[in-house]
Amino acid sequence: MKKVNNKFKILIIAIILLLISAMFIIINGNTYIVKIDNMNEITSIEDLDIKIEDENVVKCVDKSLENGTLKIKLESVSKGKTYVDIDSNEEYSTFFPIYVHNFGVITFNEYMGDSNGSIIIPISIIVFSIYVLYLLIVSYKKKKKENMYQYKNIAYLGIIIFIIISIISQLLALSNYKGLISTINAILSLFSFTTFLLPIAFVVSILVIISNISLIRKEGFGVRNILGILLGIVLCFSSILPEILYNMLYSSNWIDIHNQNGIGVYIYNLVETSIFISTTYIECILIGTVIMSIKAAKHIPQFDKDCIIILGCQIKKDGTLTKLLKERVDRAIEFSKMQKEKTGKDIIFVPSGGKGNDEVISEAQAMKNYLMEQGIEEGNILIEDKSKNTFENIKFSNNIINENVKNAKIAFSTTNYHVFRSGIIAKNQNINIEGIGAKTKSYFWVNAFIREFIATLFSEKKKHIAVVCFILVLAIFMISLQYISNIL
Numbered sequence: 001m002k003k004v005n006n007k008f009k010i011l012i013i014a015i016i017l018l019l020i021s022a023m024f025i026i027i028n029g030n031t032y033i034v035k036i037d038n039m040n041e042i043t044s045i046e047d048l049d050i051k052i053e054d055e056n057v058v059k060c061v062d063k064s065l066e067n068g069t070l071k072i073k074l075e076s077v078s079k080g081k082t083y084v085d086i087d088s089n090e091e092y093s094t095f096f097p098i099y100v101h102n103f104g105v106i107t108f109n110e111y112m113g114d115s116n117g118s119i120i121i122p123i124s125i126i127v128f129s130i131y132v133l134y135l136l137i138v139s140y141k142k143k144k145k146e147n148m149y150q151y152k153n154i155a156y157l158g159i160i161i162f163i164i165i166s167i168i169s170q171l172l173a174l175s176n177y178k179g180l181i182s183t184i185n186a187i188l189s190l191f192s193f194t195t196f197l198l199p200i201a202f203v204v205s206i207l208v209i210i211s212n213i214s215l216i217r218k219e220g221f222g223v224r225n226i227l228g229i230l231l232g233i234v235l236c237f238s239s240i241l242p243e244i245l246y247n248m249l250y251s252s253n254w255i256d257i258h259n260q261n262g263i264g265v266y267i268y269n270l271v272e273t274s275i276f277i278s279t280t281y282i283e284c285i286l287i288g289t290v291i292m293s294i295k296a297a298k299h300i301p302q303f304d305k306d307c308i309i310i311l312g313c314q315i316k317k318d319g320t321l322t323k324l325l326k327e328r329v330d331r332a333i334e335f336s337k338m339q340k341e342k343t344g345k346d347i348i349f350v351p352s353g354g355k356g357n358d359e360v361i362s363e364a365q366a367m368k369n370y371l372m373e374q375g376i377e378e379g380n381i382l383i384e385d386k387s388k389n390t391f392e393n394i395k396f397s398n399n400i401i402n403e404n405v406k407n408a409k410i411a412f413s414t415t416n417y418h419v420f421r422s423g424i425i426a427k428n429q430n431i432n433i434e435g436i437g438a439k440t441k442s443y444f445w446v447n448a449f450i451r452e453f454i455a456t457l458f459s460e461k462k463k464h465i466a467v468v469c470f471i472l473v474l475a476i477f478m479i480s481l482q483y484i485s486n487i488l
Helices: 002-028 120-146 151-174 180-190 193-219 224-250 263-298 323-343 363-373 390-404 416-428 443-459 461-487
Strands: 031-036 048-052 058-066 069-076 080-088 093-100 106-108 307-311 348-352 410-415 433-438
Touching (some): 031 093, 069 080, 120 151, 120 180, 263 416, 307 390, 323 348, 348 363, 390 410, 416 433, 443 461
Parallel strands (some): 307 348, 410 433
Antiparallel strands (some): 058 069
8 A cells, every 4th residue: 555655646746746847837938048158259239130030939029248148038929930040240150940839938949948947847857856765765764674684675775776876967967957858868868877887897897706716716616606707797798788889880771870860869879778777777776785785784683582593504524613604603692692781681592404414413513512612501502403404494493492482582693695685585484583694705795795686686576677667668758859859
């Protein structure tokens, strides 16, 4: 119901802003002041011969020359198109088209060019974008408060970043506003965001490749371990693809992109914009993934927990803990001490992990041994030694906890890059737990980010497809307006 309400609110705001903008332009648009700078050589307004081709369309009601700037005030007479020609004795000459639309609205130089009061169009777009941004932030905070381990949170973050970029782009374009087409150009230029990121993407791709090489050396070759390399290549290629496409079409015979009034250049612009839209959106979702994963890793659960699950991983051949697993157990112990200090409440440790074919004891037993070495009493340890993966770690541990502790509040400890994914796995089982992250090598992070990024795209694919398609439809509409304005 909330989603429907928000969509209804957005529709109402859009209609209200559209009506306000239309009324504002209609009220103010029947006059227009043409300003021509750099006319310092003209000493008197009488030296200028201002001719209007068809005075049944517009008429000149005032003219002045101040500090080298010529100002010509035009007033609409009837709908149509005419040209204004300015000549002087100083061999200065210029001319420009003037359009008069319905309700007597005058536009300068282009069919959808500048008009008196049309500055309200980008202002309304900015106001609308800020309102949508507000609704998204509220929804994000609500979802995050309900459960931080949701792919929806990443989707919200990515879209929020995308809209912030859009708002900044529009604010920067205000100072150079020249009509509706100017606004369209500013919006479409937003999607070239990826071009500005190309040097950064290149550097990041190199770092990702180095990171993945380290990961492959440590963990072995596999599809998961080269995800960073593949994504870096895709993003870089997507950023330079429009330039490659332009160079190919520039020398081709089957489509003409040289004629600025031809359809070919607009088809190319649509293809270019589509590539930039998709790439920019993907980059925003990737940034959202990084932010959400780091927030999950740095999150400290509330100090009201009855139990803490320690997610297992490979142990050494002699039955002792690897550094990775030791960090997870130490982080659980650290959390128990923080909770004890803050609230005086003890916590039950639930080491979780079965025995692999190449392991002498179960991972849970190895962790229990280490916990007791660190001074944890055996009565405060419940082991789960049947699980084989993270899904089973959480499921089987939760079952054991429910058998021993009524209405238990649960935390879990794992490696920092694994916190968000583990939380997702718990949420998918309707298990309400909070995670805490232990430090690990940096090269694990890159593939963890990318894995969650890919999972987000698939999990929220309908939402992402809907957003991108909506933006593409807007892009088609705006490029169509560009074409219409250019040929009329």
